[in-house]
Amino acid sequence: MPRDCDDSRMNVEISPSRVGGTVQAPPSKSYTHRAILAAGYADGATVTDPLVSADTRATMRAVEAYGGTVDRSADDSTLDIDGFGGQPDVPDDVIGCANSGTTMRLITATGALADGITVLSGDDSLRSRPQGPLLDAVEQLGGRAKSTRGNGQAPLVVEGPVDGGSVSIPGDVSSQYITALLMAGAVTDEGIEIDLETELKSAPYVQITIEVLDAFGVEAVETDAGFRVDGGQSYAPAGGEYAVPGDFSSMSYLLAAGALAADDELEVRGAQPSAQGDAAIVEVLERMGADIDWDRDGGVITTRQSSLSGIEVGVEDTPDLLPTIAVLGAVADGTTTITDCEHVRYKETDRVSAVAEELTAMGATVEEEQDTLTIHGGESDLQGATVDGRADHRIVMSLAVAGLVADGDTTIEGGEHVDVSFPDFFDVFEGIGATVTRE
Numbered sequence: 001m002p003r004d005c006d007d008s009r010m011n012v013e014i015s016p017s018r019v020g021g022t023v024q025a026p027p028s029k030s031y032t033h034r035a036i037l038a039a040g041y042a043d044g045a046t047v048t049d050p051l052v053s054a055d056t057r058a059t060m061r062a063v064e065a066y067g068g069t070v071d072r073s074a075d076d077s078t079l080d081i082d083g084f085g086g087q088p089d090v091p092d093d094v095i096g097c098a099n100s101g102t103t104m105r106l107i108t109a110t111g112a113l114a115d116g117i118t119v120l121s122g123d124d125s126l127r128s129r130p131q132g133p134l135l136d137a138v139e140q141l142g143g144r145a146k147s148t149r150g151n152g153q154a155p156l157v158v159e160g161p162v163d164g165g166s167v168s169i170p171g172d173v174s175s176q177y178i179t180a181l182l183m184a185g186a187v188t189d190e191g192i193e194i195d196l197e198t199e200l201k202s203a204p205y206v207q208i209t210i211e212v213l214d215a216f217g218v219e220a221v222e223t224d225a226g227f228r229v230d231g232g233q234s235y236a237p238a239g240g241e242y243a244v245p246g247d248f249s250s251m252s253y254l255l256a257a258g259a260l261a262a263d264d265e266l267e268v269r270g271a272q273p274s275a276q277g278d279a280a281i282v283e284v285l286e287r288m289g290a291d292i293d294w295d296r297d298g299g300v301i302t303t304r305q306s307s308l309s310g311i312e313v314g315v316e317d318t319p320d321l322l323p324t325i326a327v328l329g330a331v332a333d334g335t336t337t338i339t340d341c342e343h344v345r346y347k348e349t350d351r352v353s354a355v356a357e358e359l360t361a362m363g364a365t366v367e368e369e370q371d372t373l374t375i376h377g378g379e380s381d382l383q384g385a386t387v388d389g390r391a392d393h394r395i396v397m398s399l400a401v402a403g404l405v406a407d408g409d410t411t412i413e414g415g416e417h418v419d420v421s422f423p424d425f426f427d428v429f430e431g432i433g434a435t436v437t438r439e
């Protein structure tokens, strides 16, 4: 199981606990990936407050493979990046994307700009995720892009250079294909016009891309049929710097912990509004009846424990919230129905099945359909159990939240996988009051 994790295998036991205090949100993974690659497409830039995690390190390695350099400050508070200026080199070696779908998709399109062949691979999970529509898009642009096994999955072989053009691509598999094409398209000669064949899922992530491109002086626009980026543009952020905002997907675990187990209050800082769809966690909690308050100007969200009720919520725009919402639903009174979740099956693991099975192991009643997950909460308390984190950071973190309020201790196998997006998650969890035992 080749993984890029700092820690070796770690099971984590969570005992029932109360939480409270003040905590800083970690920086956004999505913004960090884009900022690093945008700095790569530029002559260079300084990225401040980056998330340094296994996934974003994969994007740093990719920028270096294409001819840039990334210097991390001693405390990881800044990344000084020398870019490849829109003209990626042909990499000396296979680019290892580890567990990161964002890295693989975004830098596949970068490979299509290089005058030669790029080979990309990743861990077991990443090599089982869909890349076919992006490979097809590169071929529509005149490049060559193959899955070595012919199954639309990595290892991938990409050959450029492409000059831009028009592509037609499904929107309901991954928005990361669109992000990849927009970021690369800006430095092609002709630009790229994207026609969506099906409705776009995870749409806010493309808005994040457009926001980051704008900050780097690059324009990409939404059209009636999809998106367009003109070619011949140059990446350069104002003042040579780009600052990464806080991560609402990561915050969702802290806010859920507060809503389930904060006697006094839990305050999460670094919650400035941005294009992140996952800020919807605040509204989801409000609709469930949580005592939650968001000071948008101050970037502070405060939650207290209160009794929650089940709701119906669509995750077409917010796939990464599914595990968090499912755990909230398992504790809430009544039924929580999570709809529009088929694309959540294409993540690090099939998160719809994973959540259904692990919450069932904790005593919840869960029904799984292809595009819907129904959780009957409140009928019986969650029971502590040994659960499998599925080598998936979001499954691990959401089960840790469930462990706070389960009856008895919960052991989560594979706790080290939090390194993908929230490396100090268990320290932060302990810091707010959770009883955490690393085994």
Ligand SMILES: O=C(O)C1=C[C@@H](OP(=O)(O)O)[C@@H](O)[C@H](O)C1
Residues within 6 Å of the ligand: 029, 030, 031, 102, 173, 174, 175, 176, 179, 201, 202, 205, 319, 320, 343
């Ligand atoms: O572009 C991004 O930063 C992301 C897009 C989403 O994926 P999909 O577009 O594949 O749904 C999301 O699930 C992922 O965690 C991050």
Ligand SMILES: C=C(OP(=O)(O)O)C(=O)O
Residues within 6 Å of the ligand: 029, 055, 099, 100, 101, 102, 103, 320, 347, 348, 394, 421
């Ligand atoms: C799906 C995720 O990321 P990626 O697609 O980059 O692997 C995630 O962080 O939940």
